[in-house]
Amino acid sequence: MKIQEVARRAGVSIATVSRTINNSSVVDPKTAKRVWKVVEELGYYPNSQARSLVSGKSRILGLIVSDITNPFFPELIKGFEDVAIHNGYEILVSSTDYDSARMAVCVRRMLERKVEGVAIMTSEMDKHLVDQLAHRNVPMVFLDVRPAGEGISHVEVDYAMGVNEAVEHLLSLGHRRIAFISGPLGLKSARIRRTAFLRALNRYGIDEDKRLVGEGDHTVDGGLNAMTRMLALGGLPTAVLASNDLTAIGTMRAVRRAGLSVPQDISVVGFDDIRLAEFTEPPLTTVRLPRNELAELAFGALIRNVDGQAKTRSGGKLETHLVIRESTCPARAPAVSER
Amino acid sequence: MKIQEVARRAGVSIATVSRTINNSSVVDPKTAKRVWKVVEELGYYPNSQARSLVSGKSRILGLIVSDITNPFFPELIKGFEDVAIHNGYEILVSSTDYDSARMAVCVRRMLERKVEGVAIMTSEMDKHLVDQLAHRNVPMVFLDVRPAGEGISHVEVDYAMGVNEAVEHLLSLGHRRIAFISGPLGLKSARIRRTAFLRALNRYGIDEDKRLVGEGDHTVDGGLNAMTRMLALGGLPTAVLASNDLTAIGTMRAVRRAGLSVPQDISVVGFDDIRLAEFTEPPLTTVRLPRNELAELAFGALIRNVDGQAKTRSGGKLETHLVIRESTCPARAPAVSER
DNA sequence: GGCACGGATGAAAACGTTTGCAGATGATGG
DNA sequence: CCATCATCTGCAAACGTTTTCATCCGTGCC
Structure with missing residues (x-):
């Protein structure tokens, strides 16, 4: 089904058909109508390869x-x-x-x-x-x-903005031991978020604790593993910020596996706000992109x-914005006393 | 960057270059080597549109x-x-x-x-x-x-197989009031699964209860709404089979919103086994595609x-296979007495 | 030494479009 | 009535490949 066939049946040249289809230049309404009719009848559509080739x-x-x-x-x-x-x-x-x-x-x-x-x-x-x-x-x-x-x-x-909001939210809930699980640090974007986190902590006068910064890989499993390792290290955080929602889901799972509960024992915040974030258990507090x-x-x-x-x-x-759901809550009473 | 340029630099015809690249016919190894060298140098790659057009x-x-x-x-x-x-x-x-x-x-x-x-x-x-x-x-x-x-x-x-396995699993756990939340019934595939479900029920001698068959739309929200409606109807099920995992997640959410718990009050089974199914809370028992x-x-x-x-x-x-996780458990003691 | 044969190559046609250019047609103004 | 012009249309050249067919050259055989 080529343009030629259309041209033949409509009694015009292929140039005219082309012009009609792309209405790239003026063609007589009568002619155009005739052409369109044939196009319809034949179910003609242009060959996109030929078209791109020339254009x-x-x-x-x-x-x-x-x-x-x-x-x-x-x-x-x-x-x-x-x-x-x-x-x-x-x-x-x-x-x-x-x-x-x-x-x-x-x-x-x-x-x-x-x-x-x-x-x-x-x-x-x-x-x-x-x-x-x-x-x-x-x-x-x-x-x-x-x-x-x-x-x-x-x-x-504005990742920094999101990270700040998240950290502020956690601080306002009384958390002081806030952990971060990054994406794979081979990725620049992961490093950016991590840096933003450390900077935020610093700004609010919280000392960095190496044990509280883990590395995931943007998958659920990565988050699960990273958090599991972190829990094993001791010096538990009361809240965790994950670098994306999948990681956050893995994190929650790790927390639960350790016999702790989200958010009572450990609050978790995600990043991205994937549609499913609303439906995790508990619904995930997360930074919306x-x-x-x-x-x-x-x-x-x-x-x-x-x-x-x-x-x-x-x-x-x-801009990014924090969406507060139910995976965060006030830190257990004298959380500050720890460390 | 056309084939001509390559041909020129290699001192051969475009036909030879084409043949070399597609090794569609024998070309002298020496020539081929020369051609490839030029191709590398120039970073040439064929124009896929022209290629498809002619071939x-x-x-x-x-x-x-x-x-x-x-x-x-x-x-x-x-x-x-x-x-x-x-x-x-x-x-x-x-x-x-x-x-x-x-x-x-x-x-x-x-x-x-x-x-x-x-x-x-x-x-x-x-x-x-x-x-x-x-x-x-x-x-x-x-x-x-x-x-x-x-x-x-x-x-x-083999949807029927999956549905059967799921139903058998629930029956073996003592469930008798098993609900189903289908996909949008406008879709044939949704109807197939629904029919399979009803047939399975029938085979095991369980009477159908209209209240226990809801219609979702393959999304979390759809499942949530359908299950919420079902819960409002009374005559609660002790288990629900959802037509896909998203629906199952919505269903679990609805159950929890109603103040009930999964799986103690109501068991939930999904369909598909998306990767996330392993990480819902509780982890979803589901039919793996x-x-x-x-x-x-x-x-x-x-x-x-x-x-x-x-x-x-x-x-x-x-074949489909049931993956048993933690969203299903034995029905509450005298579940049979109900109805 | 001539001949047939086969392997390697090149020339050119085709693929289905778009588009620049020029021709045709009819209208308008002088 | 002729010249000018606008409007519409067709011809043919591209676009970058693949592929058929023919050509060329060297080789081995008789």
């Missing part, structure tokens, strides 16, 4: 995430997809599994498919790979870490660069 | 799911993606949001991108849409419901049709 535009946007299995990402993907589709773009999603080699494969795929821009929400991006994209003039937007270079935008999330705004801003930044309007970084800092 | 093969497989936000799907997608990538295919994922109009859009996209086959795990497929694909000779594999027609395969999941096998079988069935080896339906029935 040089693929109308595809890439989205690279670390782990599609982490519920935060599907929710983000959905948002991104919605706005992309709405603007006539398709998206190509790849997940890297936090693996650098696999990341290279992702980039290669993006390149091969000639994506017009790519949104990146993962931090295992080697400079090398970024360069590969930059070199091909593929606009990028980073959703997580601050990038360097031109043609690269980023939408920054504005997923939809994130998706929209990212898309916006990308499109602006795709259209060549701006070559600069853009996108403001997105 | 007629897109090397893309479509995957249509209902809701990427339901954790079951990302896990499935990942499996499918892994095996596809491993075989040199890429995948294009679309989610339908259980919406028929959106489904049409998905199909259209698949068609436009010239996917070589599509795996469908959603049941809001109008016959109309299936025909559109069939008419274009796009091989399909259904992962959920039994399809009709040729060029269409399906991988059947073999995700990886499902992905592999689906891919296999698809590939077989893509290569034109078989035009028939294939793929056996996949």
Whole structure:
């Protein structure tokens, strides 16, 4: 089913059919109507490969995430997809599994498919790979870490803000021994959150206790293990801030396995506010990342660069907000006396 | 960066470069080496659009799911993606949001991108849409419901088996008042599970109680609402089988909101065994769907049709298995006396 | 030494579009 | 009535590959 067939049946040239379909230039209403009719009848639709080949535009946007299995990402993907589709773009999603080699494969795929821009929400991006994209003039937007270079935008999330809110919340509940379970420290974004946490503690005059800073890997199991180790170390915290919700869920599980209860013995705060956070037991107090705004801003930044309007970084800092549910409560009475 | 450039620098024709890259026909090792060297140097990679245009093969497989936000799907997608990538295919994922109009859009996209086959795990497929694909000779594999027609395969999941196991498990624990919360009954797959449930009950000589069959929508909220309504109706069940894990989570929440506890007052069984099921509180007893096998079988069935080896339906029935965790326990003593 | 053969290569056609350019047609103004 | 112009349409060239067919060259055989 090619354009030629349509042209033949409508008694016009293929050029006219093309123009009608893309209404790229004025075509006589009568002719157009006839063409459309044939198009309908035949169920014709253009071959997108031929189309992109000649026009040089693929109308595809890439989205690279670390782990599609982490519920935060599907929710983000959905948002991104919605706005992309709405603007006539398709998206190509790849997940890297936090693996650098696999990341290279992702980039290669993006390149091969000639994506017009790519949104990146993962931090295992080697400079090398970024360069590969930059070199091909593929606009990028980073959703997580601050990038360097031109043609690269980023939408920054104010992690520090979220971390501060969480810490303040815990402090106001009387907690003084507050632990943190980070993401894999190989990732920049994980280090950022960790640093923000330590800084917050410091600001409020709380001494750092090495035993109270664990390392997870953004999965439930990682949180479970990290927390289990921490509990074994002694010097128990009265509250834990986890670097994402999955980790928080693992943390709660570890606490419970140790025969303690959340939040009475140990309060737990998550990060992301995945949809499921509302339905854990107890419902998770967590720092909400504005997923939809994130998706929209990212898309916006990308499109602006795709259209060549701006070559600069853009996108403001997105605010995060603490959502208080039931996994936090006042510290046991003389919690301060400890240490 | 076109093939011509490579050809020029290597001092050969573009035909030779093409042959070298695809090693589609014998090329002199010396020449090949020279070509590869240039390819490396230039970082050349073929334009996939031009390639597909002429070869007629897109090397893309479509995957249509209902809701990427339901954790079951990302896990499935990942499996499918892994095996596809491993075989040199890429995948294009679309989610339908259980919406028929959106489904049409998905199909259209698949068609436009010239996917070589599509795996469908959603049941809001109008016959109309299936025909559109069939008419274009796009091989399909259904992962959920039994399809009709040729060029269409399906991988059947033995829902009845899972439902039976679950019911037997509950019966063996002494439960007699067992409730069921289905998915949206507009979906065939939801009806199948529901029918299986009623049949199982019947087989074991338990009378059906209309009050004990609710309708959810495969989301946590849906489960929560359905269970809340059911609890309000009176004639409480001692156990509930939910049609998927999300629904089960909602159900547990509803039970707890009503001041009852899981599993002491009401046992809950889920369906799917999403990764998170292990980490709910209490850990969810659920019927495990073999995700990886499902992905592999689906891919296999698809590939077989893509290569034109078989035009028939294939793929056996996949077994499901009950995973017993802690959301189920023996029914309160004289549970039988009730009713 | 001629011939057939086979392996390696190149020329060119095809894939299905978009788009620049030019031609046709009809209308308008002088 | 001719010139100008606007509007609409068609021709043909690209886009970057794969692939068929033909060519070329060297080799081994008679």
